[in-house]
Amino acid sequence: MEGTEVAYETIRLTTAQALVKFLNAQYIEFDGEETPFVEGIFTVFGHGNVLGIGQALSEDSGHLKVYQGKNEQGMAHAAIGFAKQKNRRKIFACSASAGPGSANFTAAAGTALANNIPVLFLPADTFATRQPDPVLQQLEQESSISITTNDALRAVSRYWDRVERPEQLMSALLRAFEVMTNPATAGPATVCIAQDTEGEAYDYPAEFFEKRVHYINRMIPTEREVLGAADLIKESKRPVIIVGGGARYSGARRELIELSETCNIPLVETHAGKSTVEYTFANNLGGTGILGTLAANKAIRDADLVIGIGTRYTDFTTSSKTAFNYDKTKFLNINVNRPQTYKFDAFQVVADAKTTLLKLKPLLLDYQTSYGDEIGKLKAEWETERARLANVKFDRASFDPEIKDQFTQETFNEYADALGTEFTQTEALITINDVIAEDSIALTSAGSLPGDMQRLWNPTVPETYHLEYGFSCMGYEINGALGAKMACPDQEVYAMVGDGSFVMLHSELLTSLQTGYKLNIMLFDNSGFGCINNLQMENGSDSFYCEFRDQDQKVMNVDYAKIAEGYGAVVYRANTKEELEAALLDAKKQDRTTLIEMKVLPKTMSDGYLGFWNVGVSEVSSKEQVLEASAERAEKLKKAKRY
Structure with a gap:
């Protein structure tokens, strides 16, 4: 009859409660196997999400596993590591408070986008009513009052939406899950929810919470x-x-x-x-x-x-x-x-x-x-070349590093004395590859380690090599390793991390100890941002603010093992092949996170083989070496395709 309203069953819930109930009902089917799609949710509670999503989870989280993150970027990297290791067939959601908490998602969302990894980001937003504005941690832009820190996430999300009314949640989530479960568009979906809206009640259609299966159909070629x-x-x-x-x-x-x-x-x-x-x-x-x-x-x-x-x-x-x-x-x-x-x-x-x-x-x-x-x-x-790299030794009299035209012999000696080591990075990495169990998952992201891993790491079991190199985000290594371990709890996970990345972000090391997900952190310490130092010096520049030197210009020797030990990890110090082998064997016996600190000499990573990287080199300089590098770049670019 015209004008008659459609009658359907409703459930009265807050926006946050509806969100949690919906996440519990999402399934994925691939090649006939049906599984829940959302494993759980990482969260750092603060104002903007603790009284909304926090309340909903504490009251009824369903099958969702809830984990307390220590840094929003770190826990989001764990979510990425989990989804990547699960081949995008399971995900985590990530919830953060308003303002800087949600802004911390930005680098992680970029990491997920560049790698085509689905993650559901749930950043808290300002008040939909705008009545208390400006609230704590709210920015004010003269150009538009509607702009919040969450707008920064638009550029790094495959799908982005803002929910300011309870009923908007339905269309936002349906679109987000379509994007995340589509192999052609898989990536991060961001649904910002105004903090007052999280607690608002609405009579949601009961059918919105019925089991929903997202089918991953194989696209058939014509x-x-x-x-x-x-x-x-x-x-x-x-x-x-x-x-x-x-x-x-x-x-x-x-x-x-x-x-x-x-x-x-x-x-x-x-x-x-x-x-x-x-x-x-x-x-x-x-x-x-x-x-x-x-x-x-x-x-x-x-x-x-x-x-x-x-x-x-x-x-x-x-x-x-x-x-x-x-x-x-x-x-x-x-x-x-x-x-x-x-x-x-x-x-x-x-x-x-x-x-x-x-x-x-x-x-x-x-x-x-x-x-x-x-x-x-x-x-x-x-393989003959790889065997040679496994046995490169430091010689104080005549050391030939893999990367040419770098430090003087005196500088190498200085590092050897300061760090108390003569260990090379290639020997250390190949030793790890040779000693750990074949089904171990090896993971890294940034610095010179991805190059050595791509060349020298030989996986003998499928799907045991895990690199984030779409964004090469420093700080992914340890945090992403937590996600990989959560995805494969019965396999050992080894996070290869440089000292630069370790300092930048290792927040979920503590979460691994808190939750009992054992990681093995392999810390390569060459006292600096070695990869970028290589880049600047290979292109004619002097070594400039990439080494870790103190105010007296002495090479710093940081006790990273002591830092991890303070968290409660089992730690080892290994500066020779024999020490490393012993540490690896003992670490296998441990039931909690371990860290093996290795002092390695700079410039002892592997070099390129027929490769060329197009980076911006100055065309004007007082240094002849810079001009030579610029000319060499121009010559090599003659071979490059322009489109």
Whole structure:
């Protein structure tokens, strides 16, 4: 009858209570397996969320696990580490108070966005009524009273919304979950909730809280795409497959191995794709690009077809677009995200990696590349080089660091004396790789360690290599490791962290001790921001404010082990291979978080192999070395693609 209102059952809840009830009802289905999508919520309570979301969680959290974070950025990195290790099939939400608490989400949201990792950010906002304005921690902008610190999160969110009325929560959450569960758009969703609105009551439709299943359907390639891709591969003699993160999230390990074996196609890896296929697979040549192995970069250099599977082609993967021979190399891109397939004017297959490979293999049964036994020879050559790096020793009389034109011999001696060590970073890292259990998860993010990890770390078990290198956010290492451990509690997790990143953010070390999630923190201390010091000196500049020196310009020797010991961690100090091996073996026996402090000499990380990084170098300088670096950059850019 016209004018009659629709009658439906309602439940009277506050906005915050409705939020918690909705999160409990969200499920995900992938390949027929259905699981709850939201594992729990990290929170640092303060004004703006403690009386809203805090009250709702304390009264009835349902199946959600609630964890107390120690820093908003740190706990959000843990949420990212969890979702990444779960291959984006489970997430955490993160709640913070108004003002600076929510502003602390910004770097973490950028990390999630750059890595295409779903996280639900729930920053508290100012008053919807605006009656008490300006409230504590509220900013005032003359240009608009509606601007809050949460607007900073717009730029680093895949979806962003602000809820100022209880009924707005429904459309905001439905859209947020569509984005987070869509493989093509997966990333952080931010729903800001005004702090007075959190406590406001509303008669919500009961059906809003019914179980909702988000189906992750594999995108199937069209016949045109499959036939076109097969033709391109058949026309090539030296194709190379770049295994990106999309291949891992698709679960395409077996299909990659089978296609590679059938056609004798080498595999090279991005950071996100590494350990999709274990390194022990004969055709896996390791990481590619600026931080890649010599074997992988030789294969890419000489390829006539690059098959990018689930990769964004970042500058580190492409050596700033100089890695390829554009006169002869064609590109075939397979990705669920259509814009990514367009890169390098590639033939585009907008589809799931695993499904596409399954359809391609029958069309390529009679195809063979021209490599013959060359793939094995490239791999053997690289393994000889890796063995050399594992045994680089410091010699006070004539030490040849991996990075040329750096410190004087006297400076190396100064560091050796100040830190009380002659340990090299490459020897330390390879020792860790050789000693820990094969199914251990190795994790890092920033500094020189990602380069050494991409080149030297050999995973023998799939999905045990965990790097955040989309944003390379310092401080992710320990905090992200907590999330990885929560995702895989039965596996040991090793966070590789430099002293610079440790100082910047290690807040959830305390949370790991509080919750009983054991981490193994491998602290590489070279007394400075070594990676950036390399960058400035390689490009002709003097060492300038990247070393950790005191007011008397003496190298600082900080006792980081004592810091961790103060939190309650089990700590070790290891400045030789033998000490490190003993510490690793004992750390395996512990049931709480451990930290092994290693004093390592600067400039003893591995160097580049055929890679080039396009960074801004000054074209005007009084230093001849800077001008030479600028000229060298200009020359190398002649090989780069412009679009």
